[in-house]
Amino acid sequence: MNIPSSPQSLGPERHQRTGNRGNIIYPVVSRRARGLSLGINLFPDRKQCTYDCPYCEVLPFSAPDSRIEPGMVEAELRAFFAQDWKMYFGRFELKDISISGNGEPTLSSFLGEALEAARVVLREMAAAEPGFARVPIVLITNSTGFLRPEVCEMLERFSRRARLEVWAKLDGGSPATHRILSDSHFEYGRVVDAIADFSARVPVKLQTMVCRDGRDGRILFDEKGYLATLQTLARRGARIVAVQLYTVARPPAEPWPASLDDAQMRAFAESVRASVLPEIAVEWFGRTGYVE
Numbered sequence: 001m002n003i004p005s006s007p008q009s010l011g012p013e014r015h016q017r018t019g020n021r022g023n024i025i026y027p028v029v030s031r032r033a034r035g036l037s038l039g040i041n042l043f044p045d046r047k048q049c050t051y052d053c054p055y056c057e058v059l060p061f062s063a064p065d066s067r068i069e070p071g072m073v074e075a076e077l078r079a080f081f082a083q084d085w086k087m088y089f090g091r092f093e094l095k096d097i098s099i100s101g102n103g104e105p106t107l108s109s110f111l112g113e114a115l116e117a118a119r120v121v122l123r124e125m126a127a128a129e130p131g132f133a134r135v136p137i138v139l140i141t142n143s144t145g146f147l148r149p150e151v152c153e154m155l156e157r158f159s160r161r162a163r164l165e166v167w168a169k170l171d172g173g174s175p176a177t178h179r180i181l182s183d184s185h186f187e188y189g190r191v192v193d194a195i196a197d198f199s200a201r202v203p204v205k206l207q208t209m210v211c212r213d214g215r216d217g218r219i220l221f222d223e224k225g226y227l228a229t230l231q232t233l234a235r236r237g238a239r240i241v242a243v244q245l246y247t248v249a250r251p252p253a254e255p256w257p258a259s260l261d262d263a264q265m266r267a268f269a270e271s272v273r274a275s276v277l278p279e280i281a282v283e284w285f286g287r288t289g290y291v292e
């Protein structure tokens with residue numbers, strides 16, 4: 001296993017997947033988790049998503065021999081902690097178990113099972129090592145699952161039983177920019193409404209891509225619209241615990257999305273920080289590292 005030596009200076013090459021024990025469980029040193037994150041990939045055979053973001057880091061692939069079946073997530077989690085964890089223990093703190101992988105996890109019929117498997121295995125690990133009791137289970141979603149009541153209900157139920165964090169994508173800041181960045185038919189206003197409704201029940205952390213069209217240089221982030229959206233969410237009682245702005249850091253699906261430089265990212269983050277309540281953490285991640 002190629003394990004990076006330090007989680008402190010994480011550039012694009014430092015948050016690649018580092019594990020090879022399977023296509024379902026993969027340890028990564030993650031900039032956004034600020035340490036070791038144990039990923040659960042619910043789509044080992046091919047990418048499945050409701051969006052087709054041009055900056056997507058999941059490149060099209062097909063692995064027809066890979067599969068996910070009932071019981072597999074829990075078995076793989078147990079195998080990781082029994083066999084591989086010793087290679088990380090003492091060098092990395094486990095920051096979270098995150099469910100994301102090759103697509104949109106709310107599309108998977110295995111989502112509920114994966115959440116429960118993570119809860120059970122963490123609880124068992126905590127019996128021997130109390131620090132595990134603090135490890136959250138993170139669902140990284142593009143927010144379109146919030147349009148489905150059964151998904152919202154399942155997540156709300158689970159949030160009462162476990163330490164669940166929901167990291168929800170909201171790109172663009174306006175319908176036109178959202179359309180470019182999602183390359184989908186999902187309307188910006190509907191997604192914002194869904195985030196407002198869901199986050200009134202379960203708090204969310206917003207994740208927003210800020211990038212440039214390398215063909216003409218324009219920035220694909222409507223700052224004014226985004227700030228207005230944050231105000232709308234606040235008025236509607238949304239519980240937004242943090243906002244993360246990030247830019248392109250790995251080879252994107254299309255050749256044209258380009259990263260912003262740190263000064264631009266900092267300026268956008270400061271603008272967001274000035275417009276939200278002080279208890280909402282605003283973080284930004286540049287092309288080569290993270291900055292508070």
Ligand code: SF4
Pocket residue numbers: 049050051052053055056057058102103104142169
């Ligand atoms: S939502 Fe995520 S996985 Fe889906 S296309 Fe966009 S970046 Fe890729």
